[in-house]
Amino acid sequence: MQISGASTLITGASGGLGGVLARRFASEGAKLILTGRRRDILDALAAEIGGEVIAADLGDPEEVDRLLCAAGSVDILIANAAAPGSGRLATLEPVHIDRAIDVNLRAPIILSQALAPQMVERGSGQIVFIGSLSGKAATAGSSVYNATKFGLRGFALALRAELARSGVGVALIEPGFIGAAGMYADSRVKLPPGVGIVSPERVADAVVGAIRHNRGEVTVAPLALRAGASIALLAPELAARGTRALGGDRVARCFEEGQTDKR
Numbered sequence: 001m002q003i004s005g006a007s008t009l010i011t012g013a014s015g016g017l018g019g020v021l022a023r024r025f026a027s028e029g030a031k032l033i034l035t036g037r038r039r040d041i042l043d044a045l046a047a048e049i050g051g052e053v054i055a056a057d058l059g060d061p062e063e064v065d066r067l068l069c070a071a072g073s074v075d076i077l078i079a080n081a082a083a084p085g086s087g088r089l090a091t092l093e094p095v096h097i098d099r100a101i102d103v104n105l106r107a108p109i110i111l112s113q114a115l116a117p118q119m120v121e122r123g124s125g126q127i128v129f130i131g132s133l134s135g136k137a138a139t140a141g142s143s144v145y146n147a148t149k150f151g152l153r154g155f156a157l158a159l160r161a162e163l164a165r166s167g168v169g170v171a172l173i174e175p176g177f178i179g180a181a182g183m184y185a186d187s188r189v190k191l192p193p194g195v196g197i198v199s200p201e202r203v204a205d206a207v208v209g210a211i212r213h214n215r216g217e218v219t220v221a222p223l224a225l226r227a228g229a230s231i232a233l234l235a236p237e238l239a240a241r242g243t244r245a246l247g248g249d250r251v252a253r254c255f256e257e258g259q260t261d262k263r
């Protein structure tokens with residue numbers, strides 16, 4: 001589908017990957033609608049690249065409805081916002097669990113449900129979900145994030161099947177660890193040797209490629225991580241043992257500490 005001139009709603013535009021996506025879509029000629037909670041960051045981004053700002057808390061169902069009303073007609077939805085919700089289950093308060101589920105899973109579902117009919121009526125549109133390798137591979141200290149990203153994967157694949165032949169594409173982009181910007185980079189966690197990262201620009205390329213070529217599921221990660229995630233889908237217990245042997249429990253504790261402020 002044509003990106004130039006398309007009304008494109010990007011959630012989480014105030015975040016690391018969201019900012020890179022917004023700049024990339026601006027350079028492709030999209031008409032941007034930028035959302036997130038932090039209006040100051042969104043206003044500064046819009047001053048740089050253009051676009052309309054609608055600040056909204058996706059953890060609040062009324063705010064999701066208000067965002068939808070204010071956004072109006074949307075050709076491309078990029079459901080990118082997420083809370084890491086990381087940490088051992090015992091360390092999370094119910095409010096953290098609710099927020100991660102609402103932002104990472106409920107909001108993308110409600111936004112798609114509201115926006116898909118107008119796209120179907122026009123016979124064109126794209127819904128892009130930013131998932132994660134955590135939607136394929138479960139790890140200790142990440143049960144709530146895993147639950148939301150596994151759920152998002154199921155939802156995205158089913159919605160793609162449901163909208164096949166409607167002219168509306170659905171894509172799920174699954175990055176591994178993203179360097180330079182975003183929730184992993186902000187956590188300052190040191191990964192075990194050999195675990196590579198990808199740039200946010202590479203993820204943005206994958207989003208643009210998925211829209212242009214109507215790709216369903218795109219994993220953006222170094223080969224070793226992609227292979228690990230495939231093994232995790234087929235043999236989760238084997239993959240969990242491998243992750244533990246590579247120091248996964250230490251890394252999980254580091255994420256728990258490094259992402260407390262984003263719960």
Ligand SMILES: NC(=O)c1ccc[n+]([C@@H]2O[C@H](COP(=O)([O-])OP(=O)(O)OC[C@H]3O[C@@H](n4cnc5c(N)ncnc54)[C@H](OP(=O)(O)O)[C@@H]3O)[C@@H](O)[C@H]2O)c1
Pocket residue numbers: 011012013014015016017018035036037038039056057058059079080081082083103130131132133174175176177178179181182183184185262
């Ligand atoms: N970074 C990685 O290594 C990595 C790897 C795989 C997948 N991902 C996925 O990439 C996407 C972007 O993440 P990121 O790395 O860019 O993280 P980030 O820098 O922490 O950005 C998260 C974005 O989500 C928004 N958000 C969080 N809670 C919200 C709420 N209650 N209401 C509205 N917006 C909310 C934040 O905006 P406000 O704070 O302004 O509300 C922010 O714009 C996520 O779906 C994430 O799961 C990231």
